[in-house]
Amino acid sequence: MATKLIxxxxxEGAKTAIAAAEQKAKEIGVDMNIAIVDASTHLVHFSRMPNAKITSISIAMDKAFTAAGHKQGTHLYKDAVWPGGVAYGLGNSNGGRFTTFGGGLPIKNARGEVIGGIGASTGTPAQDQQVVQAGVDALDKVLRPGAELKAKL
Structure with missing residues (x-):
């Protein structure tokens, strides 16, 4: 029987992503709630910037949950979830946690396997998307094969 390394x-990896996401939020001038979950959709790290909306805390967590659990960005559901769409009603699944608008991305390792998710909320879906993309990009730099910090993450 072959052994698979997971x-x-x-x-530490979640903090790397949050730091980059916070920096992007500062650049665009929108304080955010930012959540990182692991591949099992459990919260690893959360950040609430000073002026982030309290009502967006759970939205950020749900975006991360959706991205990790369904292994794709939350922005990809936009056209499918409208009445008549192939995934209409999907947002009601998973106890209402399934999020179908931008601001959630899966976090993948160097082999393309999902190891977590990141979600941000307070801005528009496009702003939230910019923030999570910055977090994913920061981890991509670290998780590339041969990267110096790979063993730490």
Missing amino acids: EVLTL
Whole structure:
């Protein structure tokens, strides 16, 4: 029987993504709630910037949950979930946590396997998307094969 090594997203990795996402939020001038979950959709790290909306806390967590659990960005559901769409009603699944608008992305390792998800909320879906993309991009730099910090994450 072959053994499969499973990579996990650590707290240190989550902090790397959050730091980059916070920096992008500052650049665009929108304080955000930012959540990182592992591949099992459990919260690893959360950040609430000073002026982020309290009502967006759970939305950020749900975007991360959706991205990790369904292994794709939440923005990809936009056209499918409208009445008559192939996934109409999908947002009611998983206890209402399934999120179908931008601001959630899966976090993948160097082999393309999902090891977590990141979600942001307070801005528009496009702004939230910019923030999570910055977090994913920061981790991509670290998780490339041969990257110096790969063993730490």
